[in-house]
Amino acid sequence: MHVPALSHLHAADPDVAALVEGEAARQHGKLRLIASENYVSPAVLEATGSVLTNKYSEGYSGRRYYEGQQFVDPVEDLAAARARSLFGVEHANVQPYSGSPANLAAYLAFLEPGDTVMGMALPMGGHLTHGWSVSATGRWFTPVRYGVRADTGRVDLDEVRDLALRERPRLIFCGGTAIPRTTDYPAFAEIAREAGAVLVADIAHVAGLIAGGAHPSPAGHADVITTTTHKTLRGPRGAMIMTTAEHASAVDRAVFPGLQGGPHNHTTAAIAVALKEAAAPxxxxxxxxxxxxxxxxxxxxxxxxxxxxxxxxxxxxxxxxxxxxxxxxxxxxxxxxxxxxxxxxxxxxxxxxxxxxxxxxxxxxxxxxxxxxxxxxxxxxxxxxxxxxxxxxxxxxxxxxxxxxxxxxxxxxxxxxxxxx
Known part of the structure; x- marks a missing residue:
């Protein structure tokens, strides 16, 4: 049985209810080893399914385009404050719908169409939104890609530096979607400074490990940090983008109104819950x-x-x-x-x-x-x-x-x- 119970769903639409229960039973009985999946707590599930899904809230706390934000604003403020505290950053935007829009916000905040962006090649472990050819990021910008050494399977930072100094990208991504080793954030930060680039650390896969102190943090090294809120962080399917105070306004404008309209308030609440859970011993x-x-x-x-x-x-x-x-x-x-x-x-x-x-x-x-x-x-x-x-x-x-x-x-x-x- 689903927890919280799906009594109303069973009564209103038994077909959908049966499919949800079936999926839950499938998750219960399998060894779930997909690296981007996890289980959320009942508290996160309840927040995700709350009446906050009824509310439109375009804009930011205290600066909305709709009235009736007396409870939504504190929810978003709480989520952002918990993100800042947990990850040790100066600014956190908790509105991105998912990881890909969070990464797109970095492009919109700092680049013009055609500008050069550097990221790990997809076959080497990078992400589609780090400039791969089938993504908008590889079609609207000029991608430069680094990989790993054939003999070690690890990034050669000397090669990354040489490539960055030769191509002079305006944006460098580190992190990815199939990287089994620790990312050297200080080394990437040094390369980005030398090349005159903004460094974006995509921590979608390791955010929970960073929050729990089991992986180094890019805070203090990367100009921008993007992450999903599920995977190792055990939150809902959402995202965050965190920055230094210097870049906060540019990033916020890129998220809204640059890329999306009203935030998903029920997801924001669930992110707040997950961040509180992630701060616990x-x-x-x-x-x-x-x-x-x-x-x-x-x-x-x-x-x-x-x-x-x-x-x-x-x-x-x-x-x-x-x-x-x-x-x-x-x-x-x-x-x-x-x-x-x-x-x-x-x-x-x-x-x-x-x-x-x-x-x-x-x-x-x-x-x-x-x-x-x-x-x-x-x-x-x-x-x-x-x-x-x-x-x-x-x-x-x-x-x-x-x-x-x-x-x-x-x-x-x-x-x-x-x-x-």
Whole structure:
């Protein structure tokens, strides 16, 4: 049963209610290893589903274009104050609808169409909005891309510096969507200063680790910090953009009215709740456990012969290159999903396969850590992955594994849903 209960939804639209309950049961019974997913608390769920969804609030606190903001303004003020405190920044805008619009706001705040932007190439672990060709950011601006070394799977900062000084981008992105190693924010900041560029740190994947003290922070190094509020931060599907006081006005104007209208007030409230949760000592313990679990899982996968990009992980994220296993990422991911292990196929650096049928798998430990798994469970998780990859066409094995995993996860409570007694 969903927590909070969906009694009104069941009465009004049993078809949708059944689908929501089905999704909840699916999440309950699977090993959820998608690196960008997590479980939110019942408090976050309640805020997301609150009557704040009824209210329009274009503008900013104290400067709205609609009346009736007596409670919305304090909600947004609270979320922004909690973000500033948690991440140690001078200014926080909690209105972006998601991570991509937050990144677009950085472009709008500092660039003109055609200006040069530098970011990690998508196949190397970057994000679409860091200047990749199929994104508006790669079509409306002039992209310059850096990657990783073939021998280490890590960013070569000397090469990044040489590229930045040669191309002189106005904006440099660091961070990405499939980077298993720590980003050296001080080094990127030094390169950006030397090149005369604004540095944007995209921390969407590691925001929760930073909040919990399990990963270095870009605060004090990057001019702008963008992040989603889900993933490791365990909040709703939203985003934030944080800056120095110097850039606050430009960033705020870029978010509104530059890119979007009224903020989603119910999401803002849920962000405020998640930020309060992330400031608690229990969350710091959680963040460190996420990293410990990822390290233990990486070690167990290496012991079973898997090839990991960069040889391991410093974060929640692991990137597997399946080239030496004789199976591509997509069929392996589909087989694992059928067996109760949810992750995604992913390109790996220097991949010779196409993006929709790549060589790799991307996985993370944020969600399974929320469910209470620890380092001692990681060899078993690696064993399930190994067995399925070896016999990905054996439907009987997939079914047996799914049953084993379902039984294993049944004893681990899931925030937001519980089996009906």
């Amino acid at each position: 229990e969350f710091a313990a959680y963040a460190h456990q996420v990293v410990a679990n990822a390290g233990a899982l990486a070690e167990a996968l290496l012991e079973r012969g898997f090839d990991l990009v960069s040889g391991g992980t410093d974060t929640h994220l692991i990137l597997i290159d399946l080239t030496n296993r004789g199976v591509a990422g997509k069929p392996a991911a589909k087989a694992l999903d059928a067996a109760g292990v949810e992750l995604n196929h992913n390109t790996v650096p220097f991949d010779t396969r196409k993006p929709f049928d790549p060589s790799g798998l991307r996985l993370g430990t944020a969600a399974i850590t929320t469910r209470g798994l620890t380092e001692s469970d990681m060899p078993r998780v690696a064993g399930w992955i190994d067995e399925v990859v070896k016999a990905h066409e054996d439907e009987a094995l997939l079914a047996r594994t799914a049953a084993e995993i379902g039984a294993f996860m049944a004893a681990r409570p899931m925030p937001g849903w519980a089996p009906t007694p």
